[in-house]
Amino acid sequence: MGSGLSRLGGYPFDVRHSDGSLERARSMADVAADAYNYLSQLFSGFQPDIAVVVVNRADWQSRQPYGLPYFNDDDDQIRPGIVVMPATRGDFWIAMGEDLRERSPRGYERLLATYPDGEGGLDLQPFFDLVTIHELGHAFEVLGGRRMPTFWLGEIFANLALHAYVATKQPDSLNTLEVLSIVGSQNPHLDARIRAEGYTTLEDLEAHYTGGGDPMSPLNYVWYQYRWQRIAAEMFEADGEDGLVRFWDCSQARDHDADAVTTSTLVPLLRTEVSETLARAIEDWP
Numbered sequence: 001m002g003s004g005l006s007r008l009g010g011y012p013f014d015v016r017h018s019d020g021s022l023e024r025a026r027s028m029a030d031v032a033a034d035a036y037n038y039l040s041q042l043f044s045g046f047q048p049d050i051a052v053v054v055v056n057r058a059d060w061q062s063r064q065p066y067g068l069p070y071f072n073d074d075d076d077q078i079r080p081g082i083v084v085m086p087a088t089r090g091d092f093w094i095a096m097g098e099d100l101r102e103r104s105p106r107g108y109e110r111l112l113a114t115y116p117d118g119e120g121g122l123d124l125q126p127f128f129d130l131v132t133i134h135e136l137g138h139a140f141e142v143l144g145g146r147r148m149p150t151f152w153l154g155e156i157f158a159n160l161a162l163h164a165y166v167a168t169k170q171p172d173s174l175n176t177l178e179v180l181s182i183v184g185s186q187n188p189h190l191d192a193r194i195r196a197e198g199y200t201t202l203e204d205l206e207a208h209y210t211g212g213g214d215p216m217s218p219l220n221y222v223w224y225q226y227r228w229q230r231i232a233a234e235m236f237e238a239d240g241e242d243g244l245v246r247f248w249d250c251s252q253a254r255d256h257d258a259d260a261v262t263t264s265t266l267v268p269l270l271r272t273e274v275s276e277t278l279a280r281a282i283e284d285w286p
Contacts, residue, residue, distance in 0.1 A: 001061050002053040003078050012036055014051035014079055018059045021087035025054040028085055028132055035133045035165045039140050042164075042241060043248050048143035051079040052132070056087045065092040065218055069131045071138035081143050083135040086128070092218060093124040096180075099219055103189035114179040126176045130166060137161030146251040149261045151209060152202050155225070156278070157247050159232035164244050167236055178233060184226035191286075194223045202263055202285055231281045238277040246274050 002016035008025050009015075011033050017025035032052050040047050060066045067090015073081045101108040101122075108122075117123035137158030141148065148154040166177050184190065194200060198220035199208050205224055208216045235243050250273040263282055271279035 001072065001077060001082055001084060002051055002055070005053065005055070005059065011052070012047065013049075015054075016051055016078070017054040018056040018087055021054050021056060024087045025052075028052065028054055028129060031129070032083070032132050032136060034169060035136055038165050038169055039136065039161060042245055043140055043144065046140065046144050048081055048139045049079050050081040050083060050136075050139045050143070051077075053082050053084045054087050055084065060084075060086070066090045067092040067128065068218065069128060069135050071135040071142070073142050081139045083132065083139060085132055085135075089123065089125055090128075093128065094122075095219065096222060097122040097124060099190065100183060100187060103193070104183065104187045107183040107187055110179060110183055114175060124180065126173075127180050130162065130173060130177050133162040133165050134158045140248075141251070144248075146248065148251050149266065150202070150206060152205050152224070152228070153251075153266070156228050156231055156235075157244075157251070159225075159229050160235055160244050160247060163229075163232045163236045164241055168241065178229070181226045181229035181233075184222065185230050190223070194220060198223065200286065202282070227286070231278065234281065235275050235277045239275050243275045243278075247278075250274050 005016040005018060006022070007014070007016060008022070008029060011029050013032075013036065015025060015029045029052055036047070057066050062070055062072075062084065064070050067086045069083070069085045071081060071083055097108070097111065100111060111122055112120075115122055115124050115126060135158070137160075138154065140146075140161065141154055141157055146157075148157065163177065166173050199205065199216050200223070204216075208214060209221060239246075250269070263285065267279050267283050270282060
């Protein structure tokens with residue numbers, strides 16, 4: 001992925017982009033570089049060997065729908081890790097907005113006020129631009145040799161890295177980061193639909209996110225992400241950067257028996273070594 005794309009120099013990591021996407025690549029790489037340096041300072045100077053790849057729809061290569069950023073550490077990549085971002089608006093963003101509009105007109109009005117497209121509609125690109133930092137969090141986690149015992153803990157870690165960076169370095173963007181997850185997590189009609197038709201437990205997530213015989217839908221996965229983002233916000237408010245550093249330290253080179261890991265076995269560990277706020281959120285998971 002990215003091997004045939006144009007290069008953009010001057011960053012602490014490789015940057016590649018599709019034709020016609022130079023300005024988007026530069027703006028996203030600027031934010032990624034600032035966050036890369038911020039996280040490196042928090043995590044004992046570790047600097048993952050990555051590429052940030054900004055691509056249009058024609059160059060997109062993923063099982064994820066176009067518009068949903070991702071991190072990949074497959075063996076055949078141009079760097080040990082790649083952070084892949086869309087260069088243009090994705091249909092998936094539109095589907096998220098429509099899902100919320102249909103189930104919460106009042107919440108949708110708040111989204112329109114926060115993410116206007118200039119023509120009376122919704123544009124979630126400012127939010128997904130920030131998701132670059134979430135994917136950087138995965139790069140630090142995976143390439144830094146962390147051993148998250150569950151997929152969902154890795155997602156909360158990446159969300160906490162994102163929230164810590166925005167709250168500390170770009171506080172003017174906190175509204176852009178938070179409103180979508182606030183509206184999504186507080187929508188009772190959306191919640192009722194997912195509970196009736198989809199997956200909701202953390203065990204469901206482990207079994208069905210990556211595929212298997214009955215994979216969850218992208219919008220079902222977003223239901224989880226709304227809630228993980230709110231957990232990250234609550235953690236940062238309670239613990240600040242120290243909570244993120246403890247999360248990083250707790251996951252270092254720790255071996256876990258996958259068959260023995262459950263939410264009930266993780267709660268005491270999280271409470272003792274990471275955050276009471278995180279432990280309580282997992283203990284009380286809806």
